[in-house]
Amino acid sequence: DGGITQSPKYLFRKEGQNVTLSCEQNLNHDAMYWYRQDPGQGLRLIYYSQIVNDFQKGDIAEGYSVSREKKESFPLTVTSAQKNPTAFYLCASQRRANNQPQHFGDGTRLSIL
Amino acid sequence: DAKTTQPPSMDCAEGRAANLPCNHSTISGNEYVYWYRQIHSQGPQYIIHGLKNNETNEMASLIITEDRKSSTLILPHATLRDTAVYYCIVRVAGGGSNYKLTFGKGTLLTVNP
Numbered sequence: 052d053g054g055i056t057q058s059p060k061y062l063f064r065k066e067g068q069n070v071t072l073s074c075e076q077n078l079n080h081d082a083m084y085w086y087r088q089d090p091g092q093g094l095r096l097i098y099y100s101q102i103v104n105d106f107q108k109g110d111i112a113e114g115y116s117v118s119r120e121k122k123e124s125f126p127l128t129v130t131s132a133q134k135n136p137t138a139f140y141l142c143a144s145q146r147r148a149n150n151q152p153q154h155f156g157d158g159t160r161l162s163i164l
Numbered sequence: 165d166a167k168t169t170q171p172p173s174m175d176c177a178e179g180r181a182a183n184l185p186c187n188h189s190t191i192s193g194n195e196y197v198y199w200y201r202q203i204h205s206q207g208p209q210y211i212i213h214g215l216k217n218n219e220t221n222e223m224a225s226l227i228i229t230e231d232r233k234s235s236t237l238i239l240p241h242a243t244l245r246d247t248a249v250y251y252c253i254v255r256v257a258g259g260g261s262n263y264k265l266t267f268g269k270g271t272l273l274t275v276n277p
Contacts, residue, residue, distance in 0.1 A: 057207075082263060093267035094208075101263075109264060141207050145263065150196050150215070153265060155207035 054078065057142050057156035063164050064129065064136060072127045072159045074142030080154075081147040083125035087111060088139040088158075097140075100125055101147075129161060137162050168252045173272045176246075182239040184271050186252030189233040195256050197228060198265070199237045201248040201273075208251065208267070211237065242275045249273075 055076045064070045074083065082101045086094040096109030100119040114133025119125050125144075129136045139160050143153040169187040176182040188197065198213040212219055212226045214235075219226045225238040239246055251270040 055207075084263070086265075093269070094265060096264040099263060139205075143207075143265075150213070152198055152210045152213055153263075154210055157207045158205070160205070 055156035076144040080144035082145040084143040086141045170271045182242040184237040188254045198253045200251045203248045
């Protein structure tokens with residue numbers, strides 16, 4: 052089945068540790084996105100990429116980093132510089148045409164030990 | 165992006181049609197209306213989108229008023245699995261950070277047996 056796979060579903064981070072969240076899509080979509088969702092809140096854009104080897108900061112990029120070496124993959128690293136990383140992280144992808152919808156994975160829930 | 169207004173909650177009997185309204189009175193001519201839903205602890209699921217014509221797919225129908233200032237999402241035969249928060253989003257068709265989705269508080273639809 053085509054779709055977006057995020058892993059792991061749950062992740063725990065120790066103080067001072069970097070962690071990487073995986074996002075893989077087999078929809079042949081050009082654009083990929085990372086959002087953060089806090090309890091009772093809407094989604095906030097962290098990073099997005101419209102093409103391989105290119106990505107742009109979103110509204111809350113501080114403390115996060117990404118790479119886009121392959122069209123299918125857009126991993127997100129939560130660095131130790133992100134002081135409040137506990138949240139639900141969502142990856143999405145979209146076909147290049149402007150009006151096409153974004154499709155989401157099932158998310159990774161990150162907590163601090 | 166245009167602001168949207170949705171009722172915070174609605175109830176619907178199982179098997180009946182669920183009609184979810186959305187006001188977007190400041191919508192621009194190049195902005196599309198998208199509907200997503202989110203079940204607790206899962207990623208948002210795309211439902212349907214449209215510009216000015218009514219749209220129908222296997223999940224739902226989207227009715228957009230002639231002046232485009234409001235729309236209604238119709239789930240024709242609601243089931244218990246349709247219980248979720250439904251988001252109406254208006255977004256310009258464009259590139260760059262215009263791709264980001266801005267989720268408001270949405271409507272919690274509860275389908276009752």
